[in-house]
Amino acid sequence: MASESYKTAPETSTSWEKEEDRPPVAPPRQPPQSRASAAYFALVDVILRFLLFASALAAVLVMVTSKQTEIVPIPIYPFQAPASAKFNHSPAFIYFVAALSAVGFYSIITCLFSLFALLRPGSCPKVVSHFVIFDVLFLGIVAAATGTAGGVAYIGLKGNSHTGWRKICNIYGEFCRHIGASVAVSLIASILLALLVLFSISSLSKKIPR
Amino acid sequence: MASESYKTAPETSTSWEKEEDRPPVAPPRQPPQSRASAAYFALVDVILRFLLFASALAAVLVMVTSKQTEIVPIPIYPFQAPASAKFNHSPAFIYFVAALSAVGFYSIITCLFSLFALLRPGSCPKVVSHFVIFDVLFLGIVAAATGTAGGVAYIGLKGNSHTGWRKICNIYGEFCRHIGASVAVSLIASILLALLVLFSISSLSKKIPR
Numbered sequence: 538m539a540s541e542s543y544k545t546a547p548e549t550s551t552s553w554e555k556e557e558d559r560p561p562v563a564p565p566r567q568p569p570q571s572r573a574s575a576a577y578f579a580l581v582d583v584i585l586r587f588l589l590f591a592s593a594l595a596a597v598l599v600m601v602t603s604k605q606t607e608i609v610p611i612p613i614y615p616f617q618a619p620a621s622a623k624f625n626h627s628p629a630f631i632y633f634v635a636a637l638s639a640v641g642f643y644s645i646i647t648c649l650f651s652l653f654a655l656l657r658p659g660s661c662p663k664v665v666s667h668f669v670i671f672d673v674l675f676l677g678i679v680a681a682a683t684g685t686a687g688g689v690a691y692i693g694l695k696g697n698s699h700t701g702w703r704k705i706c707n708i709y710g711e712f713c714r715h716i717g718a719s720v721a722v723s724l725i726a727s728i729l730l731a732l733l734v735l736f737s738i739s740s741l742s743k744k745i746p747r
Numbered sequence: 748m749a750s751e752s753y754k755t756a757p758e759t760s761t762s763w764e765k766e767e768d769r770p771p772v773a774p775p776r777q778p779p780q781s782r783a784s785a786a787y788f789a790l791v792d793v794i795l796r797f798l799l800f801a802s803a804l805a806a807v808l809v810m811v812t813s814k815q816t817e818i819v820p821i822p823i824y825p826f827q828a829p830a831s832a833k834f835n836h837s838p839a840f841i842y843f844v845a846a847l848s849a850v851g852f853y854s855i856i857t858c859l860f861s862l863f864a865l866l867r868p869g870s871c872p873k874v875v876s877h878f879v880i881f882d883v884l885f886l887g888i889v890a891a892a893t894g895t896a897g898g899v900a901y902i903g904l905k906g907n908s909h910t911g912w913r914k915i916c917n918i919y920g921e922f923c924r925h926i927g928a929s930v931a932v933s934l935i936a937s938i939l940l941a942l943l944v945l946f947s948i949s950s951l952s953k954k955i956p957r
Binding site for chain 1: 894
């Protein structure tokens, strides 16, 4: 009985020792497929943010360079005088320039952060994953700015017979083309921001580490 | 010795039997805390969607009931004639009503789905988790509508001396108050949509099952 107990005892202890001797297997924190997905998501993020920066910059530049001076008739007939159309004659366009400048500034900063996260994965995951909150806020701001400038530009293009607001695009054609192009580019910026948000949601729902 | 070994053996076997006798504990697929979080998130989702519906409905109703008729001077002095101000005199306000109607319709449908998901958890997780995509799109649409209507309303309130657009709110005060209230309520709708998107992102990043 004693020998049997001695026989069994070492076996048990060996099995315990073996388990203890095993090198501690760390759980794989990021499988290769997930790493590839993370790199892909980071790359698309950088590209979208760069495009956002480019479109915001283009919209602001086209808007602020829209000044046009024309010789127009003044109330004292038959005299004429030069008159300018500038973006800062309308509060809507001033808001537009402010909003698009802010989003351009934001996009260049986040683009650099995303690029840094792409080149050194896991270096700043907290910061990059929180960009989506500001993306949502800027989506609202840029969409509102696009709508505001577009609404005022439409009155300039077509006028409004009910309120007696005359159209001005028959006189200031170049100015109106600048405004129209700027609003179109800011619409692209809004779409890019919506894509950025949807892309972040997609990466979150697929549980891809950032 | 023998009696001692017999004493100990049954004890060991009993302990093994006890462990085997235990009913097999299935691994909890959803811990209670996670279930509670899911219910909390679903409840807040329903409340936000109901508020969104209420604000969209209020904005549309206030806008479409803004008609005001006033006696205004006509070009042939000294005659006067009644003239109306209606929301459908401006394409900006027509777009506003269309966008807010669409978001109201969308919010009542999603509110019912969310309510169903709250009462019967796991009944339609796929559908509810995909609402966030449309939330982002509607955020853009409603923010743009708010901006458009706000921009045109501001011209009506202040006019624009540079382009010769006269203000109309000194004549149609009631109309302008309706427009202003409607734009303010639609701004609340935009904020609610942004909150819904941020809330979905928060629930996704915390990996809460929907």
